[in-house]
Structures are given as structure tokens and as C-alpha cells.
Amino acid sequence: MGYVAVSGGEQAIAASLDLTELKRVGAGRSVDVETILAALPELVAQVESEGSLWAPEVAATAVKQAQGSVEEAVFLMRAYRSTLERLYTSRVIDTDTMRVDRRISAAFKDIAGGQILGATRDYSHRLIEFELVDEAPADVRERAAELEHALAAEPSADAAEAQTHVPRVLTYLREINMVKAYPQDDTEPVDITKTPLAFPAPRSVILQALSRGLTQAVIAIGYAAIRGFGLSHPTVGELRRGTVAITIDAPGAEADATEDDAYYLGAIPVTEVESLIVSDEVDDRGNHRSALDVGYGLVVGNDESKAIAMSVLDHSLRADDVRYPTQDQEFVLYHIDGVEATGFISHLKLPHYVTFQSKLDSALRSMAEEGGEADA
Amino acid sequence: MLTRRARTEVLVESGPALAHELAALVEASCPVRVAVPPRQGLVMNQVRETARMSRFYLGEALMSECRVRIGDAEGIGVVLGADGDFARSLAVVDAAYAAKPVPEPLAEVDDRIQAAGRALERKRAAEAARIQRSRVDFDEMGGQDMSVQAVVK
Incomplete structure (x- = not known):
């Protein structure tokens, strides 16, 4: 059995990428990177931790591009990291x-x-705060001022x-x-x-x-x-x-x-x-x-x-x-490792036509042999 | 004068506006030549862990770097993130401290960095006081002495 080169998928792939991008922009809404940084800092930090690269703006952009998929955003971070030169190693952090x-x-x-x-959050009630549904930027600023006042203390x-x-x-x-x-x-x-x-x-x-x-x-x-x-x-x-x-x-x-x-x-x-x-x-x-x-x-x-x-x-x-x-x-x-694990699992979606055909042939031969023995 | 460690901490934590202003003061008094234009790269962060006291790499951080010269004196600007202009201004200020003869505005530059350092201390003091509000006061709870010293006796 030999490998057979095929073509014809280019247009389908281009359309698939367009469909993915349409999912990102189709609702006609966008969130800016600064908002992601301010509103979702723990998501951004997780992407940085697993991406092994501290770069908040880049991680927030990756989150946006990945439409919130941590797996994809981490992959983007690791790929981005590989394009940069390591200029320094830090002094040992104590x-x-x-x-x-x-x-x-x-x-x-x-x-x-x-x-x-x-x-x-260790002492918080895990109840969804539905009032956040209608929270506006002005509400956020007002709440921040209230909390800063409540927590005010003499500088020490x-x-x-x-x-x-x-x-x-x-x-x-x-x-x-x-x-x-x-x-x-x-x-x-x-x-x-x-x-x-x-x-x-x-x-x-x-x-x-x-x-x-x-x-x-x-x-x-x-x-x-x-x-x-x-x-x-x-x-x-x-x-x-x-x-x-x-x-x-x-x-x-x-x-x-x-x-x-x-x-x-x-x-x-x-x-x-x-x-x-x-x-x-x-x-x-x-x-x-x-x-x-x-x-x-x-x-x-x-x-x-x-x-x-x-x-x-x-x-x-x-x-x-x-x-x-x-x-x-x-x-x-x-x-x-996230990229190793998700990369390997993800590759299972890619064409395995030849290897699967081989497995199928083997299974069919085995079935035929069993059938032959039964007939004998 | 502040040490370089203290000076660069104040400049970085004060944000780019101060560094740009101070760099402009220096550049108005002497020619500054860019040796390495602003560029982005990585710094690998190494840590000493406290269980076995060994070192390991925690991961990298995005940084910007620029190098300039005032005469023969080199100045280096380094900062986390992607801000080449900030790195350039930091490099100009750093070169001013290394330059011979000392650039005329250096005394003013140093005064302003020290003032920014005092402002940074006040900001940190306010933040620390706020965090201290969440310190648990076990004295109010009474009961058994659960201090480290008492428990391990």
C-alpha cells in the first residue's frame, strides 16, 4: 500500500477559518483587551501560567483571539514565546x-x-449575583469608590x-x-x-x-x-x-x-x-x-x-x-503539560486514513480467518 | 543618591510619564546616541525554593530593552512588557548617571526620582494598611493558645 497525495481541501480550510472568525465577530460585539485585563485577571493569569510567559496584554489578546478557550490561548502564548529571543536570566528571586x-x-x-x-473567595457564598447582568461601567466605578472608602485606613x-x-x-x-x-x-x-x-x-x-x-x-x-x-x-x-x-x-x-x-x-x-x-x-x-x-x-x-x-x-x-x-x-x-497533552489529543482529529485502513485490513483478515476456522 | 536597584524600581513603578520627562531633560543638555534600538525579548525568571533551597526556572516574562550612549557611558533601559519608548527613556536616565562629566540636569533628575520614591512609599503604605484590615485578630476569639510556640511544645 502506498501513500496517495490528495488536493482539494484548500478552499474548505479557508472557509472553515472564515467560519471560525465569523463565530468571533458574528454577534457584532467586541471586548477590548483592557477590559479583559481588568475584568478577567484570573483567566489571563492562568493563560500566562500555563503559557509559561508573563505578558498580560499578550495573554489577554490571546484570550480574545481564542474566544475564551484557555487551551487555544495557551497554545498561542507558547507559539508567540518561541518567536522571541531570551535576552536575560533574572537574578535568583528570593x-x-x-x-x-x-x-x-x-x-x-x-x-x-x-x-x-x-x-x-474562601469565605464567600457561592451564589450567582444576577445583578451583575445589568452592571454598567458607572456602577463599577461607584462600587469601587464605596469599597475604597469602606477599606480606608491610615497609611502605614x-x-x-x-x-x-x-x-x-x-x-x-x-x-x-x-x-x-x-x-x-x-x-x-x-x-x-x-x-x-x-x-x-x-x-x-x-x-x-x-x-x-x-x-x-x-x-x-x-x-x-x-x-x-x-x-x-x-x-x-x-x-x-x-x-x-x-x-x-x-x-x-x-x-x-x-x-x-x-x-x-x-x-x-x-x-x-x-x-x-x-x-x-x-x-x-x-x-x-x-x-x-x-x-x-x-x-x-x-x-x-x-x-x-x-x-x-x-x-x-x-x-x-x-x-x-x-x-x-x-x-x-x-x-x-497543557500543550503536549492537548496537542496530542487534538492530533487524533487529523486524517489517519492510511493507518486506519491498515487497522481495518488487519481486523477484516482476522475475522475472515476466524470464520474460515469455524467453517472447517 | 539612590542605588541603581532602588532608582530603577522607582522609575518603573512610577510609570512611563516620569521617565519620559526626565529623559527629555537629559537629552536637552547633551547628545544621546542609541546603541541598541528598543526591542522586545524575554527574561527567564529563576527562583530559590524554600523546601530544599535549590533553584529552578519559574518561567519567562516579556520585556523591552534599549541601550543608549552619552559619550562613552552606556545606559540600559529594561522593563517588563512591550514598551520600547519606556525602555529608551529608562536607558537615557541610566546613561546620565554613568556619564562623565555628569550632565547638568542630573541633580534635578535625582531629586525628582527621590520625590517619586517617596510618593511610591506613600502609595504602598496606603495599600498595606488596607490589606492589614483583613488581618485576623485571634485575641478576640480567646480559647486555647494555638501559637506556633505553644503547639510545638
């Missing part, structure tokens, strides 16, 4: 300097620095200073030897955008892959790891949300250049989670004891579920034990 706008602990009620709820330089120096729960647990302390590890990270996945994967690969993973996949597999298809049951030691500064060294600067000489490019929002997980630890004498281990999650944007699930999977994948799929690095890391 999340201790995060400008925190929310931080909570599920492990301890009273923590140094306090539990700061920030903006969260101390509070602003404290925002970037929030003590960690983990630091205290390490001081009292409840959690093992590790020395600073400056092993150069592996970049999964330049190096194919190989197993066992280094820690930097696991964290990068989880952080940019398909949000719902990270959450679902993290949930499975907790529910019984793994051994990680976490307590959120601390969850903090805020912005981290992106800085670069001056080109040609010495390796030990100080932060004072760095250039500040801006700040991006992140969510960080340190989960505490009771684990079996073996000491130097081979004795087993229960100890607290830490699972780490850090994602771009405000998706707390993704950050918590990432912390669970970080811990889970350290075991690299294939008895549980959630501890199997290949199972999790290969299937968690």
Missing part, C-alpha cells in the same frame, strides 16, 4: 522578599506576622515594610529542629524549554514542569495523591500570595555583583505554598522515625489550588515510586 498581600497557615492559628486573609509605612519581611512558619520549625534545614543549593537549574525530559528528573525540572503544568491536571493529580493513590497528605504550613521583583545584573557584571547594582524590571504576582507532610525518615543508624517533610509549590498568578497541588506533587515525586502513578515522574511530568 521569595522572602515577596510583597505579601495574603498569607495564611492551616497548621498554626497564631503565627508571627499574623494571618492576613487578603482578597479571597511599618505595614508596607512588614509586607516584604513576613516571617516564615517554616523558619521557626527549622529553628526548633521539627523540619530539616538544608544548605543553599546553587546547582545550575535545568531548563525544560531547552532540554528534553529525562528520568529521574532533577528537582529543577520537576518544579518547572509542575509550575507551568495544565492547571486542572496538576490539581487533579495532586488530589489523587492525597485521596489514596499516593502517600502525601499535606497540611498547608503556609500559603502566601503577593508580588516578587524581577531584577537582572548589568551585562558583564561580576558573578558576585550585589543587588544594589541590579536593574529592576517590574514585579509579577505569584502564589507560594509550603506544605508539611509527615514522612518516614531514616537516620544514620538506620532507625525509622516520623518527621515533617516540606512540599513546595510556586505558581505565577493567584491560583492557590494549583500551588497547593504542586506542593503535594513535589513531595510525591521525590519518592519516584512507580507503584503509585502520582509518584511516577514519567506519568506525571509527561502528561501534565
Whole structure:
């Protein structure tokens, strides 16, 4: 059997693309990118997180072009990213300097620095507010003024200073030897955008892959790891949300250049989670004891579920034990990338005429042979 | 004078209008040559995680860059996002700080950046105070001591 070249689909494809565009514009309504940025920031952040590219205006444009499809918008972001040169690698971001706008602990009620709820839906009623149907821009401005008045407080330089120096729960647990302390590890990270996945994967690969993973996949597999298809049951030691500064060294600067000489490019929002997980630890004498281990999650944007699930999977994948799929690095890391997963699933729609014909021939031959044997 | 880190933070967080005004002041006093025209690119963000204290790549961010020269002094302008004009103005201000002899308006430029820094601090103080409104006051609830210190005793 040989391949047969065919033609004639060009007009149909052009018409199909026009039909897609007509779906976007057919209702005669448009939403500008600034409105998407203002009204749908979490959707935009999800596209940036999975697209692995912080670029709000570009992500909002991708959302518009994709007609709200996250899958398509992420694909557009990854494609756009591939057209740009990487000019710099940032100085190592120390999340201790995060400008925190929310931080909570599920492990301890009273923590140094306090539990700061920030903006969260955790305590909201999940009831649809139908009055939003008729909300106009003037209503939005009026509501914003009301809320700003209600939340007004005397500006506090101390509070602003404290925002970037929030003590960690983990630091205290390490001081009292409840959690093992590790020395600073400056092993150069592996970049999964330049190096194919190989197993066992280094820690930097696991964290990068989880952080940019398909949000719902990270959450679902993290949930499975907790529910019984793994051994990680976490307590959120601390969850903090805020912005981290992106800085670069001056080109040609010495390796030990100080932060004072760095250039500040801006700040991006992140969510960080340190989960505490009771684990079996073996000491130097081979004795087993229960100890607290830490699972780490850090994602771009405000998706707390993704950050918590990432912390669970970080811990889970350290075991690299294939008895549980959630501890199997290949199972999790290969299937968690949005573009990889949706790309492969999507390709199943493309013509497979020849391979399917082959399968069909094989099935027909098998049926004929079975029939022949039955007749004999 | 502010450090470069502090200066560039104030300029970036204050928005492009201030950088454009200050760059115009500098350019009115000395010739500025564009060495690398404004361009867009990526910065890869690397982070230190706190469980094992190792480093990993969090992902990239879109950025704009421009490089200019005042005499032999190079100035670099870098900012997140796609705003080549902003990057150019940042580069002009940066070059002014590196130039020898010092451009005449540098003292005024520095004063204005410091003033913008104070305005930024006031804005952040107001935002921080608002966020502090959502701090939980457990003293009102009473009951068992659930502080970290008490729980781990």
C-alpha cells in the first residue's frame, strides 16, 4: 500500500477559518483587551501560567483571539514565546522578599506576622449575583469608590515594610529542629524549554514542569495523591500570595555583583505554598522515625489550588515510586503539560486514513480467518 | 543618591510619564546616541525554593530593552512588557548617571526620582494598611493558645 497525495481541501480550510472568525465577530460585539485585563485577571493569569510567559496584554489578546478557550490561548502564548529571543536570566528571586498581600497557615492559628486573609473567595457564598447582568461601567466605578472608602485606613509605612519581611512558619520549625534545614543549593537549574525530559528528573525540572503544568491536571493529580493513590497528605504550613521583583545584573557584571547594582524590571504576582507532610525518615543508624517533610509549590498568578497541588506533587515525586502513578515522574511530568497533552489529543482529529485502513485490513483478515476456522 | 536597584524600581513603578520627562531633560543638555534600538525579548525568571533551597526556572516574562550612549557611558533601559519608548527613556536616565562629566540636569533628575520614591512609599503604605484590615485578630476569639510556640511544645 502506498501513500496517495490528495488536493482539494484548500478552499474548505479557508472557509472553515472564515467560519471560525465569523463565530468571533458574528454577534457584532467586541471586548477590548483592557477590559479583559481588568475584568478577567484570573483567566489571563492562568493563560500566562500555563503559557509559561508573563505578558498580560499578550495573554489577554490571546484570550480574545481564542474566544475564551484557555487551551487555544495557551497554545498561542507558547507559539508567540518561541518567536522571541531570551535576552536575560533574572537574578535568583528570593521569595522572602515577596510583597505579601495574603498569607495564611492551616497548621498554626497564631503565627508571627499574623494571618492576613487578603482578597479571597474562601469565605464567600457561592451564589450567582444576577445583578451583575445589568452592571454598567458607572456602577463599577461607584462600587469601587464605596469599597475604597469602606477599606480606608491610615497609611502605614511599618505595614508596607512588614509586607516584604513576613516571617516564615517554616523558619521557626527549622529553628526548633521539627523540619530539616538544608544548605543553599546553587546547582545550575535545568531548563525544560531547552532540554528534553529525562528520568529521574532533577528537582529543577520537576518544579518547572509542575509550575507551568495544565492547571486542572496538576490539581487533579495532586488530589489523587492525597485521596489514596499516593502517600502525601499535606497540611498547608503556609500559603502566601503577593508580588516578587524581577531584577537582572548589568551585562558583564561580576558573578558576585550585589543587588544594589541590579536593574529592576517590574514585579509579577505569584502564589507560594509550603506544605508539611509527615514522612518516614531514616537516620544514620538506620532507625525509622516520623518527621515533617516540606512540599513546595510556586505558581505565577493567584491560583492557590494549583500551588497547593504542586506542593503535594513535589513531595510525591521525590519518592519516584512507580507503584503509585502520582509518584511516577514519567506519568506525571509527561502528561501534565497543557500543550503536549492537548496537542496530542487534538492530533487524533487529523486524517489517519492510511493507518486506519491498515487497522481495518488487519481486523477484516482476522475475522475472515476466524470464520474460515469455524467453517472447517 | 539612590542605588541603581532602588532608582530603577522607582522609575518603573512610577510609570512611563516620569521617565519620559526626565529623559527629555537629559537629552536637552547633551547628545544621546542609541546603541541598541528598543526591542522586545524575554527574561527567564529563576527562583530559590524554600523546601530544599535549590533553584529552578519559574518561567519567562516579556520585556523591552534599549541601550543608549552619552559619550562613552552606556545606559540600559529594561522593563517588563512591550514598551520600547519606556525602555529608551529608562536607558537615557541610566546613561546620565554613568556619564562623565555628569550632565547638568542630573541633580534635578535625582531629586525628582527621590520625590517619586517617596510618593511610591506613600502609595504602598496606603495599600498595606488596607490589606492589614483583613488581618485576623485571634485575641478576640480567646480559647486555647494555638501559637506556633505553644503547639510545638
